Amino acid sequence: MSKSTTKQRLRVQKACDICKRRKVKCDGLSPCSNCIRHNVDCTYDYRTFASRKKPRFITNVLSSSRESSVASSIPLSSNGKSVFIEDQTAKLLLELSSNREHSSNSSLYVNDEKQLSSIRRDYIIHGPEIDNQKSPWFTFSRDKYRFHRRYQNVLPYYLGRSLLSQLPPDSIKSFNLEVPRIQNYGWNLSGGHYIKASTFSDSNDSNNNGDLFFNFDNSMHLSIVNKLLNFFFNEINKSLSILDYSTFWKQYNNGFLQQGKQNNNSTKLFTSILYLVLAIALRFKDGELQAPNVEEPFFSEEELLFLNKTHDKEGKLFNYSYSIVSKLTFEWESFELLQSWLLITFYLRTCHRQIACWSALGKAVTMCKGMSLHLNQLPEIHSENDRIKAWNCFWAVFIMDKLISFQIGRAYLLDLPIDTMIRPDNATKTKDISWFSSETIHLYELSLLILCFQKQNAQELSPTESLEFRQSLDLWISKQNFDNWSSLYQVQPFLTYLDIKLTFEAKTLLALLEPPTDLTSKSLHFNVDFNSLISASCHSINLLELIVKNKQFFIPWWLNLSQLFSVSLISLTLLQAGIKTNSTKDLLARSMNLWNSLANEKPKNPPSMLAQCVWCIKMLNHIACLRLLQATSILNELVGINETTDNSVNKNNFEQFAKVGEDEEPDQENDSNMPFQILQDSLSTPTDDLLEEDLFGNLQWFDQAFL
Secondary structure, eight states: OOHHHHHHOOOOSOOOHHHHHHTOOOOOOSSOHHHHHHTOOOOOOHHHHHHHHSOOOOSSSOOOOSSTTSOOOOEEEETTEEEEOOSSHHHHHHHHTSOOOOOTTOSEEOOSHHHHHHHHHHHHHHOOOOOOOOOSSOOBOSSSSOBOOOHHHHHHHHHHHHHHTTSOHHHHHHTTOOOOOOSOTTOOOOGGGOOOGGGGTOOGGGGSOSTTTOOTTSHHHHHHHHHHHHHHHHHTTTTTOOSOHHHHHHHIIIIIHHHTTOOSHHHHHHHHHHHHHHHHHHHHHHTOOOOTTOOSOSSOHHHHHHHHHSTTHHHHHHHHHHHHHHHHHTTOOOHHHHHHHHHHHHHHHHHSOHHHHHHHHHHHHHHHHHTTGGGTOOOSSOOHHHHHHHHHHHHHHHHHHHHHHHHHTOOOSOOOOOTTSOOGGGOOSSTTSOOOOHHHHHHHHHHHHHHHHSOTTOOOOOHHHHHHHHHHHHHHHHTOOOSSOSSGGGGHHHHHHHHHHHHHHGGGGGGGSOOSOSOOSSOOOOOOOHHHHHHHHHHHHHHHHHHHHTTOTTSOOTHHHHHHHHHHHHHHHHHHTTSSHHHHHHHHHHHHHHHHHHHTOOOSSOOHHHHHHHHHHHHHHHHHHHHHHHHHHHHHHHTOOOSSOOOGGGOOOOTTTOOTTOSSOOOHHHHHTHHHHHHHHHHTSOHHHHHHOHHHHTOOOSSOOOO
16 A cells, blocks of 8 residues: 555544534544534533443344444454444444443453454344343234334223132123223324214315315405414414414515415415414314303304315315425425425324324435434525524424424434534523423423333333433422413413323322233333322323313313323222222212213313223223232132220230220220320339339230230
8 A cells, every 4th residue: 555545534523413414534632623614613422422432232143222323332342443333323333443441340251353343234133132121011913014012002901900810701791891902092182073084185275275175365265264274373373383473474474465365385385384383273263162251252253154164175275285295305305395294283182093103204214314414514605594494493302302202202313413503401592592482381291201111122211210200290389380371272281281190190090900911021021100100090080070160161172081091000000909098989970071061061062082991991990800809709708807895905005005905994094195104104103112123024015825
């Protein structure tokens, strides 16, 4: 090799973040020459570098971590070299080719390059090896390629299966008992307005520019649109802050209404966003019963007549928007398209299947990654508005990714961005930051907790991690105040917290069940805290009772129904196990009162899943009652009960204090002071006399015979 070639070959111990992502040579200086040439900030991530100097010794190639982007490593030493294997193949190959200082504490030795190559090949082919504690309850679905992470989703099935296994076959057949299937009970709160699958394949409406829905030159049509838009931004958007209020109204008033008849892609895209907003607003407004003490109706009679005239106007609005956004996404990437997919995700979370919601969310995440928003970099030519949009769009996707993924029971898709990106909880309301509301900031904080809870490779939290997670939840709620609220968007952070809390604490209920299989490799450890579980359930019932009282339950904020089901299931499980029966009895009674009250309501879109939830609770209760009756029969037959009321054998006292059967009852006041009086007398009595006293001379407390 020539000298010139040798000089061109550059090896550095650590490359800066920009060079590492661009996969270009870095001189390792701070700032490096590349960053100086491009006039950008040069930053180094020293966390992984520092961990390599003091490696964490484990027996597996990987251990679980709080973030999927941060991996633990082990040193592989060979001929004076130390190599670190990490969770990314690219980093693995880079580290395998680098020289490291020999570690005297290496836990794994590779004696030759052949063995090293074999380990590297096995890692690349088979992936990371996870030391995952097997759980008999949490497996892949019996009939779907799906892993279940929400404990309250699998609890009805395994509780019913455990109880049913103790009943004779003739009882099961005669009462037509059935184990509830595994599903996300309470997912959908929109019931009769559940959109049809044909909506996603029928694209006839996409051939026009939307004039069939609203005529923006008609004052009555314009009045409906303005009312729905105000309702969306005042009562819905503030929860997740998908759209910016001022930006949207500026485009709507100054651009869309003046150029609405133009048939170009930009106009079609804004029309799609507008119609998605209107579809969401119609769905939520339909779920709102006539609130008490409201004299003026939301829509006039003429407006209601127009809305009811066209069948399924809401579905047509969504169909048009979905078709346009899908076609434009095939060719474009933009902030507006990203926001459109978030709105589609929001709408589908309200009224359609989990898979549809998950797919729409995936589109938003893919576009976010494709635009590299997580790198906090901007093109040379950009406006101030673009910079703000980039920041807000990324964090909106990040928050919704954590919440929706958690509620479906799947792992999140989007990792945290680079450290130089300002976090929402550190942001202040300046022109540099966001249009995020305080509710969105709270949901961001909860999304970070979900990041710790939902591990990527289906690992369970260790006992130590469970305690830390519980403490983090308690710390978060201790800083909040949700006492004063008028709109449901204001309590969405509290409902989300309760959903996370109940899901996490419901894991302890599985310890009360008989495992469905004995093929468990390790014993299961649970940090049981029934008091915390019952406390969270009480908070949920208190809030749900207030929501029902205010006639806001059927406004389709999705956690209303699922949380009522979770509390009912938790109460039933604890009660049939005989744990905290007084508290759980009250919780279950209040839950059933709510179910009965909701069943008597007649909303515009009665939720079909309400009947499914009630059936599941009552079926489990029926099985539990039969099991308890059977246990009672067995106990009566084998043990029996006391036929008499004579409890004298339980009333024996120590001989030196009293005799069984004495007629005189000891004076209550003197009796309560007896130990103190004996001690006081002993202090004034000579020692010789004490030994002669029958009371102290025969003080054989632990082997005193009873009469």
